[in-house]
Amino acid sequence: MKKIDALIIGAGPTGLFTAHQLSLIGLNCEIVDNLDKIGGQCIELYPDKPIYDIPAIPECTGEELTNNLINQLKPFNIKFHMSERVDEVKNNSGNWEVKTSKGTKFSTPNVIIAGGVGSFEPRKFAPKECEKYENKTIFYSVKDKSIFKGKTVSIFGGGDSALDWAIELSKNSKINLIHRRDEFRGAQSSVDKVKELEKEGKISLFTHYQLKNVKGSNNLESIEIEHDNKELKNIKTDYILGFFGLIMQLGPIVDWGLNLDKKTIAVDTEKFETNQKGIYAVGDISSYPGKLKLILSGFHEGALAARACFKLARPNEKYRFEFTTSSKTIKNRLGVKE
Amino acid sequence: MAKITYIENNGKSHTIDVANGLSVMEGAVQNNITGIDADCGGSMACATCHVYVKEEWFDKLPKKEDGEEDMLDMAFEPKKFSRLSCQLMVSDDLDGLVVNLPTKQV
Numbered sequence: 001m002k003k004i005d006a007l008i009i010g011a012g013p014t015g016l017f018t019a020h021q022l023s024l025i026g027l028n029c030e031i032v033d034n035l036d037k038i039g040g041q042c043i044e045l046y047p048d049k050p051i052y053d054i055p056a057i058p059e060c061t062g063e064e065l066t067n068n069l070i071n072q073l074k075p076f077n078i079k080f081h082m083s084e085r086v087d088e089v090k091n092n093s094g095n096w097e098v099k100t101s102k103g104t105k106f107s108t109p110n111v112i113i114a115g116g117v118g119s120f121e122p123r124k125f126a127p128k129e130c131e132k133y134e135n136k137t138i139f140y141s142v143k144d145k146s147i148f149k150g151k152t153v154s155i156f157g158g159g160d161s162a163l164d165w166a167i168e169l170s171k172n173s174k175i176n177l178i179h180r181r182d183e184f185r186g187a188q189s190s191v192d193k194v195k196e197l198e199k200e201g202k203i204s205l206f207t208h209y210q211l212k213n214v215k216g217s218n219n220l221e222s223i224e225i226e227h228d229n230k231e232l233k234n235i236k237t238d239y240i241l242g243f244f245g246l247i248m249q250l251g252p253i254v255d256w257g258l259n260l261d262k263k264t265i266a267v268d269t270e271k272f273e274t275n276q277k278g279i280y281a282v283g284d285i286s287s288y289p290g291k292l293k294l295i296l297s298g299f300h301e302g303a304l305a306a307r308a309c310f311k312l313a314r315p316n317e318k319y320r321f322e323f324t325t326s327s328k329t330i331k332n333r334l335g336v337k338e
Numbered sequence: 339m340a341k342i343t344y345i346e347n348n349g350k351s352h353t354i355d356v357a358n359g360l361s362v363m364e365g366a367v368q369n370n371i372t373g374i375d376a377d378c379g380g381s382m383a384c385a386t387c388h389v390y391v392k393e394e395w396f397d398k399l400p401k402k403e404d405g406e407e408d409m410l411d412m413a414f415e416p417k418k419f420s421r422l423s424c425q426l427m428v429s430d431d432l433d434g435l436v437v438n439l440p441t442k443q444v
Contacts, residue, residue, distance in 0.1 A: 045383040117377045117384075123444065126415050158411050180416060185408040210415075228418060245412035247444040248377050248384065263377070293379055 004028055005313035006110035006306075007098055009086050012040020014283030014298030015114035016069040021306035023076035024330055027313050029112075031078060032100055034085040034119040034251075039066035041116055041284075044246065055296055065295070075335045085119055089256045089279070096278060109312035112305055113274075113281045114298070117263060119251045123244040125156070129214050130240075137220040138240045148173045148239055154223055156211060157243030158183070163190040165241060170202040176235055178225055182207040209233065214240070261287050271308035272301045278312050280305040340433040344389075346373045347441045356428045362437065363387040363423035373439035380424040382406060386444060387423040388413040389437040399426060414440055 006022050008015045011033035022029045037043050042051075042062030050059050060068070081104055088099040089111060098106040122140035124130065130138050148169050154176040155166050163186040166177045177194060184191045197203040212226040215234075222236045250263055259266040259275045264287035267273060272280045282305050283298035291297070310319045324330050342365055343353045356365030366374040366387075375386035382405055391399065396419045406425050410416045423437065 041378075041383070045378065046381070123412055123414070159408075180411060181407070183407070185411065245385075247386070247412075249444065263375075 001097070001105040001107050002030070004030055004106055004108045006112055006309045007032065007086075007096075007106050007108045008112045008114055009033075010040060010114035010116060010283070010285075011035070011038045011080060011082070012114060012116050012283065012298075013042055013065060013069055013295050014116075014302055015040070015112075016066070016073060017299045018112055018114055018282060018302030018306060019076070019078050020069075020073055021303045022309060023073070023078070024324065024333060025306060025310055025319065026329070026333065027306070027309055029078065030081065030106070032081040032084050032086050032104075034083065034101075036083045038070060038080060038082065039063070042066050044120060051295070053294060053296065075333070085251065087252050091276075094278075109278050110309040111279045112302070112309070113253065113265060113279065113285055114283045114302065115250075115253065115281075115285045117248040117250075117284055118253065119249060120246040121249050121251070122242070123247045125211055125214075125240075125242050127211060127213050130211075133214065133216070133220050133240070137238065138214070138242070140242050142241065145169065151238035152176070152236060153239045153241060154178060154235060154237040155241045155243070158185055159243060159245065160186040160190065161243035162186065162241075163194055165243070166203055167193050167197065170197050175203045176206060176237065177203055178206040178209050178211070180208065180210050206233070206235075211240075211242075264291075267301075270304070272305040273308060280308065340428050340430060340435065342428070342432065343434075343436040344371050344373070345436065345438045346371070347439055358429050360428050361424050362389070362426040362428060362432075362435070365428060366423065371439075373443070374423060375443040376424060382409055382422060382424060385409045385413040385422060388416065388440055388443060389421055389423045390417055390440065391419045391421050392436040392438070393419055395435055396421075398431070414442055414444065 005027035006029040008019055008029055008031045011031050019029050043066055047063040048061055050061055052059055084100040084102045087101050090097045095107050095109055096111050149172045152174040153169055155162050156178050158179040166175050198205045208228045209225040213224040215222045222234055225233050265274055265281035265285055267281045267286045267288055269288050272282050274281055282301035284293045322330055339355055341353055342356050344366055345351045352371050354369050363376050367376050377386045378384035406422050410420050
């Protein structure tokens with residue numbers, strides 16, 4: 001079990017800047033995020049979209065903002081735990097014991113939830129029968145492509161993931177690519193490649209179709225797909241892959257005894273603390289009267305929550321407010337030479 | 339102002355006066371209509387404000403802009419008359435609009 005001053009859940013802009021604020025005032029922290037990349041929604045949803053309301057930055061993309069925040073954190077060597085979801089948060093005589101999906105354990109007086117709109121999970125197929133085959137023959141991501149060798153794989157979706165996997169797996173498998181319309185949002189070069197492979201007979205393309213049902217007993221045997229005009233088609237298949245992007249779900253957070261308001265967590269506006277002492281919520285996931293879901297609000301909330309963390313992490317010390325322009329201590333922490 | 343009718347998947351119907359300039363999504367969220375999540379807050383990034391527009395209304399609405407159809411690929415059970423309600427801006431022209439809500443958003 002790792003003992004730390006604060007644990008941050010969420011590596012989006014708010015989580016990153018909160019880590020910076022904690023480090024500036026001399027507290028150590030680590031960050032856990034369910035995604036495999038740092039940046040949260042900025043990277044997952046709009047890496048290329050320009051943002052115009054970050055103070056002092058007239059225009060930047062989600063990716064640029066994330067890179068700048070990562071650079072700003074460099075002096076502090078923050079440890080990130082990516083592709084890990086915080087599953088359990090339990091109180092043990094004043095400290096929070098936290099366990100992640102990979103079994104990493106922390107003990108800390110402060111947990112800061114900077115979770116945006118929850119954790120990203122793959123969007124799944126609509127028919128209920130699909131659950132039975134999930135992670136056996138129905139997948140929403142590819143972990144081991146060797147299992148598809150020599151098999152028939154039906155891929156659903158119209159984005160880059162669907163196209164890229166259709167192209168890649170067509171080398172060793174029979175591929176059906178099924179999409180709800182005849183336009184694809186993936187890269188044009190991939191679309192061209194798929195059409196080429198269709199001509200060569202390596203990919204069967206079914207557009208204007210969606211999954212209606214899956215059939216089989218213990219093993220998946222076939223899928224039934226439905227055309228916009230209601231016509232049904234039955235296709236034999238060994239595996240199904242669905243690439244419909246990600247959705248955001250609050251996930252295990254609902255079980256931590258916090259006051260929830262729809263998909264947000266109620267906090268005070270002094271410490272951004274929840275109804276549980278030492279658990280804070282900042283950024284989009286927090287709610288209080290007048291809350292604005294802006295990145296700049298998350299920065300402010302993180303800065304204040306960090307000061308509140310100091311009291312619990314250093315109960316015998318007094319927090320001194322200092323400016324980065326003048327404080328020697330802070331400059332030392334930043335590694336700046338005078 | 340436009341009267342907009344939201345019909346939940348269980349058949350429960352809500353008719354609400356929505357001010358011009360708001361989106362059909364905001365009209366639902368501000369009036370606590372369950373069935374429209376709008377996780378991303380209207381930035382066309384999540385497809386959780388997905389609605390089925392009544393057929394006779396579909397062609398009267400402003401056409402989808404780039405990106406909406408892409409997001410609809412990710413919606414739960416998209417159909418022919420699917421729209422993202424965050425992209426439907428309310429004006430007097432939308433008076434009487436009826437939208438059906440999907441069984442779920444995620």
